[in-house]
Each structure stands twice: as C-alpha cells, then as structure tokens.
Amino acid sequence: MKKYYQLSAALALSLFVLGGCAKNEDVDASITNIAVSNPDFQTLEDAALRGDVAVLLGNKNPNDAQGNYTVFAPTNGAFARLGLNTAQDLTALQQPFLRNTLLYHVFSGSLPGSGLTAGTSSPSALGPQRRIIRRADGTMYVNGSKILATDVRAANGLIHPIDKVLLATGADVLNSALALQSAKVFVKPELTFLVEAVIYANLTGALTGSPGSAPLTVFAPTDQAFKDLGVLLGVPLNQPSDIRKLPVATVTKVLLNHVVGGAQGGKFTSELPNGTTVASAGGDPVAFGAFINGVLTVKGAGNGTAVANMVIPDVQCTNGVVHVIDRVLLP
Structure with missing residues (x-):
C-alpha cells in the first residue's frame, strides 16, 4: 500500500512539473502525443488506438471556440485494476464499449483544476454526467476515481490523471x-x-x-x-x-x-x-x-x-x- 501511494505521489509530481513548465513556453504536443510520450499512459495510448479516439484527441476540438478538450486520463495502474495491462488485454473488451468508455473521460472544452469543486457535475462526450467529490481528508475524486494531478497542458486542452478507469453504461x-x-x-x-x-x-x-x-x-x-x-x-x-x-x-x-x-x-x-x-x-x-x-x-x-x-x-x-x-x- 505504501508503495502504491509513493508511486501515485511521484506521478502527480512529475505531471505537475510538466504542466508548470508548459506555462512558460508554447505547447505543441496534443493530448494524444502526451499519452504517447509518457510511459505512465501506455495502456491509455493502446486503448485510444483500439477505441478509435487517438485521432480525435490529436486534433483541435471543432465544437469548442478554443479548440480544447479536457481528459480525465487513467494511468497504467488504473487499467491494471481491471486486469488490463497490455494492448492484447484490451481485446477482452468489445471495441464499441471501449470507445464509449474513453469518451466518458472526455469533456468538450476547458475544465481546469480550479473548476473541479465538490458537488459539481460535468457532462462527458459520451453524455452521462460525472460528479466531483471531496473526501474528508481533502482528496478529490471524479466519481470513484482519485484525481492524481490537474492541469497538464496540451496544445488542444488539459489532462487530469486519475487512478481508476471511469465506467458508464448509459443504461439502467x-x-x-x-x-x-x-x-x-x-x-x-x-x-x-x-x-x-x-x-x-x-x-x-x-x-x-x-x-x-x-x-x-x-x-x-x-x-x-x-x-x-x-x-x-x-x-x-x-x-x-x-x-x-x-x-x-x-x-x-x-x-x-x-x-x-x-x-x-x-x-x-x-x-x-x-x-x-x-x-x-x-x-x-x-x-x-x-x-x-x-x-x-x-x-x-x-x-x-x-x-x-x-x-x-x-x-x-x-x-x-x-x-x-x-x-x-x-x-
């Protein structure tokens, strides 16, 4: 358990540094490119390719004036909790379900960390809303997923890394x-x-x-x-x-x-x-x-x-x- 939190803290620190540096220079990397270049998002990269959203998140958002998306990005550890460790493991999921799952992580527009306040909800690209929850110890969650860091900047939006894959069915x-x-x-x-x-x-x-x-x-x-x-x-x-x-x-x-x-x-x-x-x-x-x-x-x-x-x-x-x-x- 201690090792898990050490890894989470290290990931959060590295991503905050990445986001902080980005404020002082032009950001050229898209959300997709950041996932490709960061080994902590390898499974997300594989999922984006299989789920056919890599191109979507590699370009500007045509439905937002600034061309931005905001993505709650599951780390490798988040996928591993579901037994999904490799690109081959992802074939256990039906492709349409995987695509819908990835879209549930996406917000159309900019949703900065300062806007992630307890009790608020935001729509996803899939449709269903997601809730922002603050626990008594101050940690922040989107649904049941812990928000590990916020505001990792990309050329076409923001990334908030999370520790569990968000799941929604759109059905009762x-x-x-x-x-x-x-x-x-x-x-x-x-x-x-x-x-x-x-x-x-x-x-x-x-x-x-x-x-x-x-x-x-x-x-x-x-x-x-x-x-x-x-x-x-x-x-x-x-x-x-x-x-x-x-x-x-x-x-x-x-x-x-x-x-x-x-x-x-x-x-x-x-x-x-x-x-x-x-x-x-x-x-x-x-x-x-x-x-x-x-x-x-x-x-x-x-x-x-x-x-x-x-x-x-x-x-x-x-x-x-x-x-x-x-x-x-x-x-």
Missing part, C-alpha cells in the same frame, strides 16, 4: 447487467447467473427504475461468486439455469441483500460510508470495510468473516451505481 442497472450477460461489454459473457436470478425472482422492474425514482447502489456478484455459493450450499450451480434449483423466496431475499437505496443509493466508492453498516433493500444489514486504495469490502450478515471484494467498482448507470463483487452477500 438491469440493462447494464444484460449488456454484460450478452457479451456486449466483455467478449466473454459475465453476470449471467445474476441476470437469471433477477428474472427468476421477478425483480426486473425493481432494477429498471422509473423517471424520478431514487437511485440505487447495487452490488453485482460475478458468475464465479455464484458458483462458489453453490459449493457452500452443496447445490451445484454450474450454469445460470441451476439458480432455479433454489427456492424462489431464498433467491429473492439474497438478491435484495445486494441493493441499497435511500441516503446511500447511487453512491460511488468515494461516497460510501466506510467502516459502517447500512440496511439493504431486504432489511438485512450490509457492512462496509475500510476505504483502502479507492475501494471497500462488503459483507452480508450471513457471510461470517468472509468479505466480498470489488472487482469492478463504480459503474455509473442511469438509475444508480453498480459495484461488481466477487462474493454473494448472504442475509
């Missing part, structure tokens, strides 16, 4: 899960057991929401999490349809234990109340661990000492935020 929680289940996000389907369980328990309506409904925080167990649950219960869950071996009342109760609404609905990791317990939609408690390295562990009352880790945190949906976890939360 249910349809976001369906996109994963039908391999529209990863080339390999995911959340297939969860989708089957939601349909079996007749909870599809609860996860689609309605205009004006309160946002949700949803913890979504991976397929492997459900398979592990089957081992624990002594009921083999080898394929999604095996969920129907369990009583529907049991499945419903378990699923509701993964949904949090009210004051804690629609929360990113940077906003969740670490070290506390909150009530789930089913009424049973869900406990959050400490906020470490930008994530929290989660535990249901029936999990004993076993906690769930966030595999893919902070996925913004139109009716809330989803955190993909590696363990089923038992009531």
